[in-house]
Amino acid sequence: MPEDRQIPTSAPSDKPSFKILSEGNQVSETYQVLSVVVLKQANRISSAQITFKDGDPAQEDFPISNSDEFIPGRQIEIHAGYHSDEEVIFKGIVVKNSVKARKDKPSVFQVECRDEAVKLTVGRKSKYYYESKDSEIIEEIASAIGLDKNIEPTTVAHQTMVQFHSTDWDFIVSRADASGKLVFTDDNKLLVKAPDLGQGPILSLRYGGNIIAFETEMDARGQFASVKATSWDGSSQEIIESESEAFTGALPGNIDPDGLSEIIGLENFSLAHGGSIKDVELQDWANARISKSKLSKIKGRVQIQGVGNVKPGNLVELNGMGGRFNGTAFVSSVRHEINAENWITNIGVGISSGWFAEEMEGINDREAAGMLPAVRGLQVGIVTALEGDPDGEFRVQVRMPL
Structure with missing residues (x-):
């Protein structure tokens, strides 16, 4: 038994x-x-x-x-x-x-x-950082509000890094995301770390045993064979590129993610940045995206009797779900529901394959700061006056015919 x-x-x-x-x-x-x-x-x-x-x-x-x-x-x-x-x-x-x-x-x-x-989530800010790693920048932001923290070091020291009109939280998570790390808030402590797939599972869950209910899914569309990140080197006037390294770590299910990627047949998932990015940062960026891809192979929710020791970032072992879904899964969320009669815990497994910045509405401010409907795209303008600016600022008067 x-x-x-x-x-x-x-x-x-x-x-x-x-x-x-x-x-x-x-x-x-x-x-x-x-x-x-x-x-x-x-x-x-x-x-x-x-x-x-x-x-x-x-x-x-x-x-x-x-x-x-x-x-x-x-x-x-x-x-x-x-x-x-x-x-x-x-x-x-x-x-x-x-x-x-x-x-x-x-x-x-x-x-x-x-x-x-x-x-960290209220109020947009703009700030320059110099000669700093992402982990050092995140530590500085967290320290400014007196937040307890444990930040896993990142590799690249940026000559400059700009936070432009964004909340501290959106900036932190976006930078951690690009470095292949996840952000957790646990009992007033900020944790930034890469998914640890080498740890042992904190719980063994079994359908037909201790699982009350569950729903899991496998989606081939988010599985990439590899990721290629490209940037522009201004000094050499050439494109530089880095390809994701081989992903290591146990994943649930008996279908290999590389086999799933063949269904779509995309040779390389492309990431492109128009600025100048160091080789090491390109490599981290590509590795981050392939990691998100693999960890999104199986996603779902498992409901069990209430327990307090499981947290996001842990691993759990799934059993009794059939070969397609059995195995060690990454915990991305934990939801506790408690009343006088019962305590239920819902464990979310797997993560989204997309970037935080892609999925969060409102991460960028509204166009025209929301003060009026914005003018979008390239417009046709007809010059109607070259001189006579009433404010004396040498402006040119233009009429938009469309």
Whole structure:
């Protein structure tokens, strides 16, 4: 009989328990918590949502909402486990409060929390960095807001690096992405590291055993045989290129990703940059894209009984799903759903083959700064006046006929 029929928990899983701390103090056990949802995901800010039954129409008041424990900015911890044997599954700060009342349903008070790295997501900035590696730049940005961090060193020292009108978070993740690394926020700590496929799986999951539900998919369209990155060398006036190195690491499923790439038949997936990029950076860029391709071979979600030790960046072993999907899978997200009756954990496996900057809406500001509809593309203009600028700035007056 396989040993992975049950999820290993520190106490029997028949009685889930949890507690919520505000500024280090446990909130009153008289508060009726309807649900707790925690989400941790690669390249995203960790979040938590706590829903309380709150609101007294007779008193015309929301007592929990009126307390000081969940004012935006408060430090929140969420512990979960079984039979009061609990561990921390989230640390962060309150960012949003809301109250709701619907017909024939109890009124509620909702608290939304984010990892402290949320401070990196607000406000666009522009800045120059000189003679710095991406890892050093990320450390500097994180240190500026007092964020605890563990940044894996990158290889290339950039003569100059420009952050232009972007949030610190979008800039950090984009630079980490190009270096083949993922960004994690874990209990108010910023982690930047490459996927570690050499570690042992933290959990063994089995359909027909400890898996409640699952959905997985294999898609050949994101599988590339190789990646070729090209750039322009201004001094030699020649194109320079680097091809991705062979990918190493165990992947789930018994179909080789190189075999899947033959279905589309693309010889090389092309990356092109019009600027001057060093050979080493081109190599890192190509390697980053081939890694994303391979790790996207199998993606999905596995639902199990609640457990707190699995985190994004871990590996899990998939069993009982058939040869196409069995094997060691990379954990990209973990979602905890807790209420008085149960604690469920959903584990996301595999990552997207696309770049963060390709998939995130709003990473670039609106055209014309959103002040008016933008004029796009090349336009035809007819000169109507060469002189007579009323402001004396020597401008030429042009009319657009179309």
